[in-house]
Amino acid sequence: MSRRYDSRTTIFSPEGRLYQVEYAMEAIGNAGSAIGILSKDGVVLIGEKKVTSKLLQTSTSTEKMYKIDDHVACAVAGIMSDANILINTARVQAQRYTYAYQEPMPVEQLVQSLCDTKQGYTQFGGLRPFGVSFLFAGWDKNYGFQLYMSDPSGNYSGWKAAAIGANNQAAQSMLKQDYKDEITREEAVQLALKVLSKTMDSTSLTSEKLELAEVFLTPSGNVKYQVCSPDSVSKLLLKFGVTQPAAETS
């Protein structure tokens, strides 16, 4: 019966729902998961790479993590082509702010600005919403390190730890149990790896299936966004005892 309210984004259903937005969130629920954790001295983002094939041309580009500006990065879950458009929009918005005010754009303002764009696609134009959820990690001088999660409806909020993509509810409840307020960046990495390994569908966890990035302050006081190399990810997996070698599965 509710099918007749599906096809246009600009209509509410009788129950007060926007079906297109909900269907967009369904699409994200099938995509590779991503987890973000806020710590005292940085923000950790970790993503599960869904597309792994020997034939894939490995390049230095990342699949899940993207730099928006020197002080903000994001992890994506959902339709990659939609994500590319939004990431480009976010990058241009950040540069426009810097051009006007000659200082980095505050993280929340950047998230809000991008979410305003996403909201537009749920209210007018007759175009479908973007099928992407984001986890934004950044630092600014007003509020320090921050983590934000946004979804296709254009809603966003700040989180201490959040998960998007496949099995995000399981990941979120695990994070709720294990997260402590005064967690350090290293502990956050460990927690993220642990939670991801438990909620990932695949049987073995290797550095090829993961992307790990951190936003932190260098000793000289500059914000740095660093993606861990596959080698360091492997080392971390071994160190925290999280890796499950493929041979063990039956």
Added chain:
Amino acid sequence: MQIFEYNGSALVAMVGKNCFAIASDRRLGVQLQTIATDFQRISKIHDRLFFGLSGLATDAQTLYQRLVFRHKLYQLREERDMKPETFANLVSAILYEKRFGPYFCQPVIAGLGDEDKPFICTMDSIGAKELAKDFVVAGTASESLYGACESMFKEDMEPEELFETVSQALLSSVDRDCLSGWGGHVYVVTPTEVKERILKGRMD
């Protein structure tokens, strides 16, 4: 009142052996009055690319900010720094966009390209590029700079000798120009390091 001579400036870039030097004066004036003696005319785009702007200071600042905007987006999308040749083309295109209401600046671009080959170029205020193998000059002291560089320049100078040559050329030229001076600011860039030095000349 000449718009290009409103603030006063002197810029020079010179090629050495696997290195380059880019230098500017430090005076910012409003016609005959000196406003600042520590004005930065040369900015770093990335570790191997420096960009100096002579002419009207407000246009120089705005143009620089626009180029940072474009370069930042390029870096994010291409995941690498812009080559000097590419950057020069970008500056030229941006200047030509304002063909009938131009920025009153003359840029000097200096960088290390592929295989650490030094690249320098200048252009006029509407983007006509001038590539040179030896040196490029810009600013109110440009005529003196042309003469000084032409006589002092030698090919394949090492960084230390290049620094001396650029400094002498700059200081002697700005001394003959009332609108530029108050010391010098020299960057000598090699593939491994960037040496920034302040010169003290006739402080007028």
